[in-house]
Structures are given as structure tokens and as C-alpha cells.
Amino acid sequence: MYELLKTILIEDLKLDPAEVSPDASREDAGLDSLGVVELSMVLSRRLDIDISDDELLELKTLAAIVQLIEQRTAGVR
């Protein structure tokens, strides 16, 4: 799932691949408050899961985002 997020961040959101790693903070990876809106939309279209930009803004690292995506994909609210 991390690999999928990484692909989305680099290919869809055009983030710098050098800044994208599991331990990277959301901010260091370049995922600002506009970026999380876009990520939320891509996740909805691509994976049919509902994660709001507010929820994403609360997460500090990419690993935490991966965890939330995994939870939502498994249907855990």
C-alpha cells in the first residue's frame, strides 16, 4: 500500500521522489493543505475510499497515511 501511495504522490501530485519515504513527514514530502485535498480526491477515485482532507492534515507521516488507507480499504471506520 505504501508503494501505491508513493506512486500517487509522485505521478499524480508531482511530488519530488527524493522527499517521499515512509518516515517522511507529510510536510517534508511536500504534501501541504492543498495537496491533501488532491490526495483525498485521487484516493476516492482510485480506491473508492473516503478519507477527508481534514483527516489527512492531522496525520504527521506518510506511514500514518498508509495506515489510514489500509484501514479504510479494509472497511474499518
Add this chain to the structure above:
Amino acid sequence: MTGSEIGTADRAVLCGIGHWLPARVVTNAELCARLDTSEDWILSRTGISTRHQVEPGQGTSELAIEAGRAALKSAGGVPVEAVVLATTTPDYPCPATAPAVASALGLGGVAAFDVAAVCSGFLYGLATAAGLIASGMAQRVLLIAAEAFTTLLDPDDRTTVPIFGDGAGAVVLRRGQASEPGAIGPIVLGSDGDRNEMIIVKGGGARQRSGGPGAESLPQYFQMAGREVFREAIERMSASATEALAAVGWNLSDVDRMVAHQANARINAALASMLGLRPEVVLQNIAQVGNTAGASIPLLLAQAAQSGTLKPGHRVLLAAFGGGLTWGASTLTWPELDL
């Protein structure tokens, strides 16, 4: 209703284009000297380096007259039967600005009125012009989109001041056939009044003037819910663009150039990504002119045609989203024009 129901005759065909920017250029450095923001933030957040600004005392009509004059010249100095001005910033709350613009251009006497759809103004104006032509009321329409948007902004608001710029674009549309180069394709328009407060200037209008509790404290300045607008803009422009392409029978891969309203470089990048358009298809000039609201599309079309990045034969997708909320999209194949 889309334009495809009207039939193959009496379409609006683009036959002239012009634009104008006020002389004063405002740089990011200048803004950072007085606002609590950084050049880095402005550039990474919006993609904007400079924007133009009207001089004190200058109104929207000045911008509209210059752009309109350029468009009429480009069209070969033909007479027009209507002047439509899309603007969010009329010179005065009353009357509309279009009649004064028409008079100044030597077109006194023709139908002249303003269209208000904020950043969707040009698409709404296109539909209006197309309607005047299809109904037989006009052989030719001068459609101008002019904005002195900086006049709406709180000068201390670091979230809006770096974004908006002033400017105008204008086109002449003539009656013609759907098969001609320059024929405007079916136009998609939409609105969502439930979200009218997302992009708004609350003060200065009838609601404040009629009084009532809290009337005096209604803000005189422009307000925008940044993140929500970002999301809505991408979703609505992507949906209406898709609809406009389907109506004209084009695939996404047929699109040579996308000229979308540029509110923020990030929105256009996300929109292109969402639609699956190659980056080189997306035309932009927001770095130099900022978000010019309703003027953004014709301003970019005019500059791109002049510079050659937009060429005759290019299949162009237009898309806009703005206050209202409003949105719109359409298509055309770029014609040969006198620039």
C-alpha cells in the same frame, strides 16, 4: 441544454481577439515587504510571480475598452450588434459598465449589458453571445471579460492579495456554421447557489443597504474558502470538461490545448492530472498575470495565440469555475486570426 440541440447553422464563430493588462506590475518581493508571507510560500502555493494592478482611479471600463478595441481591430473593424461584458467589478453598482464601454468604442446604440459569473464569466458570456447569434438578434457580438479584481481585496489579506491580478480579454464572435474553424462547440454551464458563500464579497450590496441586524459589519472585502474552493474547482471543471468533450464528440486524446480558468497553478495541474492530459497541453500564464478572474481565459487565449503556443487547427478545451458557485466548459478548433 447544450448547444448540440440548436442545429448546425447559426453558431458563434471566433473572428477576432484582443487583450489588455494595466501597466503596473506587482512582484512577490513587493508583497512580502508588507504582508506576513514569503516568496517561497506564494510561489509554491500558487505558482504566481507577478500580477498587474489598475492605477488609483482607474476602473474596469478602461481595461474593457482597450481589450475590446484590440479585438475589434483583430476582427477587421466590423460592426457588432451587441456588447457583452463579463465582469465581477463593474465601475459602479449601477448602471452596468457595458454601455459606457460600447459608447467609448464608437458602438453607442447597440445592446450592451454586463454578465456576472465571477471566474466563469467568459464561459457564461460565450453562451450569452452564442444565444444572441442563434436567435438572430446579432450577426456579431463583442464579448469582453474585464476585471479590476484587486479592488475587491483586503490589502492586508495574505491569502488573497498574492493571488489576484487585473486584466482584460475580448473576442468578436460572428454568425457561422458549426463546421467552421473557430465555431464555439456546445457550451456546458452550471451553478450551485447553496455554496454561494464560498467565494463572496458580502458588503456593498442590497442586503447590506437594506439594513437589519449586522448589516454594517458585513465585510467590504473579498473572501474565499481556499481548500473547499480547490476541491470544488477541480471536480466541477473536470466534470464539465468531460461533458463538453462528449457533446462535441472529442476524446481526451483529441485535445491539443486546455485553456482553463487559472485560479491557482496547482488547480490546473491537478485538473490536468485528473483528466489525464499531458502537461504540454495545459496552457498557462498565471505566473505573470495571477488570477484575473473572468478575464483569465480570453487573456490567455490572446497571449498564447500571439506567442504561437496556440495555433490554427489546435483543438481547444475551455473550462472555468467560479463564484456563485458557477462553472462552464466548451470547445473550439482554433481559427486563423489577425493578431
